[in-house]
Amino acid sequence: MEERRLISMLSDEAHEKFRQKIQAFARDVVAHRAGEIQQKEEFPMDIVKEMGRQGWMGLPIPKAYGGAGLDNLSYIIAVEEISRVSGCVGITLAAHTSLVVWPIYTHGNEAQKKKYLVPLARGEHIGSFGLTEANAGSDAGATETMAVYRDGRYVINGIKRFITNGTWADTVILTASHDRSLGVHGISAFIVEKGTPGFKTIRKEDKLGLRASDTAELGFEDCEVPEENLLGVKNEGFKVFMETLDGGRISIGALALGEAQGALDAAVDYVKERGLGRSQAVQAAIADMTMDVSAARHLIYHAARLKDLKLTVTLEGAMAKLYASEVSMRVSSRAIDIMGMEGLTPAYSPERFFRDAKLNEIGEGTSEIQRIVIARQVLGKR
Numbered sequence: 127m128e129e130r131r132l133i134s135m136l137s138d139e140a141h142e143k144f145r146q147k148i149q150a151f152a153r154d155v156v157a158h159r160a161g162e163i164q165q166k167e168e169f170p171m172d173i174v175k176e177m178g179r180q181g182w183m184g185l186p187i188p189k190a191y192g193g194a195g196l197d198n199l200s201y202i203i204a205v206e207e208i209s210r211v212s213g214c215v216g217i218t219l220a221a222h223t224s225l226v227v228w229p230i231y232t233h234g235n236e237a238q239k240k241k242y243l244v245p246l247a248r249g250e251h252i253g254s255f256g257l258t259e260a261n262a263g264s265d266a267g268a269t270e271t272m273a274v275y276r277d278g279r280y281v282i283n284g285i286k287r288f289i290t291n292g293t294w295a296d297t298v299i300l301t302a303s304h305d306r307s308l309g310v311h312g313i314s315a316f317i318v319e320k321g322t323p324g325f326k327t328i329r330k331e332d333k334l335g336l337r338a339s340d341t342a343e344l345g346f347e348d349c350e351v352p353e354e355n356l357l358g359v360k361n362e363g364f365k366v367f368m369e370t371l372d373g374g375r376i377s378i379g380a381l382a383l384g385e386a387q388g389a390l391d392a393a394v395d396y397v398k399e400r401g402l403g404r405s406q407a408v409q410a411a412i413a414d415m416t417m418d419v420s421a422a423r424h425l426i427y428h429a430a431r432l433k434d435l436k437l438t439v440t441l442e443g444a445m446a447k448l449y450a451s452e453v454s455m456r457v458s459s460r461a462i463d464i465m466g467m468e469g470l471t472p473a474y475s476p477e478r479f480f481r482d483a484k485l486n487e488i489g490e491g492t493s494e495i496q497r498i499v500i501a502r503q504v505l506g507k508r
C-alpha cells in the first residue's frame with residue numbers, strides 16, 4: 127500500500143517532507159531512548175533541548191517570536207511522529223507548545239511576547255499550564271487559587287495539581303480567582319516565572335504511564351507577580367484557558383494517534399516476523415486497527431486545518447481528542463493481544479503505549495467532558 131494513501135490527503139507534499147525530517151529525528155534520537163527513560167522515569171531534557179535547537183519548541187509561532195513559522199498541521203504531524211516512538215517526549219512537546227507557547231502568542235501583549243514567548247519558542251525555557259486543582263479538575267471553573275491585587279502586584283495563593291512539565295517549568299501560566307462569588311467571570315490568567323518567591327514544586331506525581339514525562343504539584347504561597355503578568359483581560363482568564371484547550375485537545379489527539387500508530391507498527395512487524403499473517407483472526411485485528419488509526423488521523427488533521435484557517439475548533443478539537451484517545455487504548459490493547467504474553471513485556475513497545483494511552487482519555491479533559499463539549503456544540507447549552 128502506498129504510504130501516502132495511508133497518511134492523509136489532508137496534508138500536502140511540504141507537510142510530508144517535514145514529516146520525514148521529524149521521522150528521522152524520532153528514529154535516530156528518540157526511539158532508542160524511549161523504553162529506558164520510561165523505566166528510569168527520566169525527564170528527557172537532552173532531547174527537549176535538541177528539539178529546541180531544531181526550532182521545534184515553537185513550531186506554529188512566527189519566526190519573529192522565536193518559532194519555526196510553520197502551520198498547526200505541521201506541528202500536529204511533529205507531535206504524532208514523535209509520539210509514535212515516545213509518548214513521553216510527545217506530551218512534553220504538546221503541553222509546552224499548545225498550552226503555553228500558543229496562548230502567550232495569541233493573548234500576550236508585545237512585552238510579554240518578547241520576555242516570555244521568545245525563549246519558550248526557542249526551547250530555551252520550558253512551559254507549564256496551571257489549571258487543575260484538587261477540587262477543580264473537570265469543573266475547571268471551581269478554582270480555589272486566589273489572586274489579590276495589592277499596590278501594582280497580584281498576590282497568588284493556591285496549589286495546582288497534575289501539571290505537565292511542572293518541575294522543569296521556567297514559565298507557568300495559571301488561573302486564579304479574584305472573587306469566587308463571580309464564578310468563571312472572576313478568574314484571570316497570569317504568567318509566573320520560575321524563581322518568583324512563593325512559587326515552588328511541592329512534589330512530582332507518580333503515575334501509570336508516561337513516566338518520563340514530568341507531572342508535578344505546584345504551590346503558590348503569597349507569590350507576588352507584577353500586574354504586567356496578567357495574561358489577557360482581567361476576569362477573562364477562564365475563556366483564555368478554554369480556548370487554549372480547544373487547540374490543546376488536537377495535540378492530545380496527535381499524541382494518541384502517534385501512540386496508536388506506534389503500537390500498530392510493532393504489531394505488523396511482529397506478525398510478519400512470526401509468519402502470523404495467514405491467520406484470519408490476526409488479519410481482522412490488523413484491518414480494524416488500520417481503519418481506527420486512519421479515521422483518527424483524518425479527524426485530527428481536519429481540526430488542525432480548521433485551526434490554520436483561524437476558525438473556532440471547540441467541536442473539532444473535542445471530537446479529534448475523544449476519538450483518537452479511545453483509538454489509542456483499543457489499538458495498543460489489540461497489539462498486545464496479537465503478541466500474547468510477549469506483548470505484556472517491555473521488550474515490545476505496545477506495553478508502553480498501552481500504559482501511556484490512558485492519559486489521553488483523561489488529560490486536557492476526560493472523555494466524559496469531551497462528550498459534554500461536543501453535545502453542547504450541537505445542542506446548545508441546556
Ligand code: CAA
Pocket residue numbers: 221255257258263264265266267288289290310364365368369371372440488489490491492495498499
Ligand atoms: N472557548 C471560549 N470560551 C469558552 C469555551 C471555549 N472553548 N468554553 C467555555 N467558554 C466560555 C463560555 O462561553 C462561558 O462564557 P459566558 O458565561 O460569558 O457565556 C464561560 O466560558 C463558561 O462556560 P461554561 O458555562 O460552558 O463553563 P462550565 O463551567 O459549564 O465548564 C467545561 C465547561 C467544558 C466543563 C470546562 O470546565 C472544561 O473544559 N472542563 C475540563 C477541564 C480540562 O480540560 N482540564 C484539563 C486540564 S489541563 C491538562 O490536563 C493539561 C495537561 O498537562 C495534560
